[in-house]
Amino acid sequence: MAEDPQLTDLANHLAARRTAILERWRRAVETDPRLTSASALTRTQFYDHIPAVLDALDNWLRSEPPSERAQAEQEQKETAAEHGFHRWHHGYDQTEVMREWSHLYFCLIDELDDYASAAGGPETSSMRVARRIVARCFSDGVIESAARYSRLQQIEAAERVRDLEQAVAQVEEMELRRAEMWREAAHDLRGNLGVVKNVTAALNYKDAPEPMRAEFLQILEKSVASLHALLDDMVVLSRLEAGHERRDIATIDVAALLKELCAGFQAAARERGLFLHVEGPSALIVEGDAVKIRRIAQNLLLNAIKYTEKGGVRIKWTDFDADGLQKWALIVQDTGPGFEST
Incomplete structure (x- = not known):
């Protein structure tokens, strides 16, 4: 056609x-x-x-x-x-x-x-x-x-x-983790209060010998210090959840801060029969929040000493260059069992 x-x-x-x-x-x-x-x-x-x-x-x-x-x-x-x-x-x-x-x-x-x-x-x-x-x-x-x-x-x-x-699943997982953290905190708080209660009762026993009273006082002091640290952690956690935690950035010598912190943990490590080795430059000037850096390092050391049964803990700080930027790192290693993968 x-x-x-x-x-x-x-x-x-x-x-x-x-x-x-x-x-x-x-x-x-x-x-x-x-x-x-x-x-x-x-x-x-x-x-x-x-x-x-x-x-x-x-x-x-x-x-x-x-x-x-x-x-x-x-x-x-x-x-x-x-x-x-x-x-x-x-x-x-x-x-x-x-x-x-x-x-x-x-x-x-x-x-x-x-x-x-x-x-x-x-x-x-x-x-x-x-x-x-x-x-x-x-x-x-x-x-x-x-x-x-x-x-x-x-x-x-x-x-x-x-x-x-996925977002809902992540929120649910975070809620479970948060509930578990608060449960553990409550458990630790109850345990420390129990120790304080028992030691206080023993100290009220008039016939207790002086060496025993001195030992009880030492236990009481440690328990009170532990309670103080635990309450600090709970306050920080509540601030983080409320979005009220702020960083206070300043120029600090992080090496001096970490050496002082580690010196305070040497006795705790010796009591558990563990070594605590410290390694890093004598001075390391960085920009950071001294309180939060100390808190992070303290929590890492506490966990490392708490869960290590033999051997010991090594803590190291160092600086390095990454893509033209100066950075620093804190490394805590222990001979403990580690965490099971989930």
């Missing part, structure tokens, strides 16, 4: 008017108060796949055999789907995508009307075919753009649900 001369002539007319059609469409979108996302796009980004859509329409108008028209229709659908992806990527909502398609459709209808008016006479069967082709082209375009946009929204929603589920 031969090509329709009028459809071919119309296709040539639309091809010649391509730039004017695109500009008319852009102005229609710019003046639509309900379309705001387009203002953030460059001209090339705005046109995106629409020139290819018009190419597919051109092929459709020129194609007479059904096989060629089917191919042109499929090309148009694929291009329209890609246009929907492009608009989603640039933050359009689905209503904006549909309104843009609507403006483009009416721009082409105006071109068909102008072409028919210039030709004069009653509307021919070829023009009626052309109008159906344009309508079919743009209905398919709207459907394919909307379908691609909808699939992308579903994928994005599924990803958000997964992210939310």
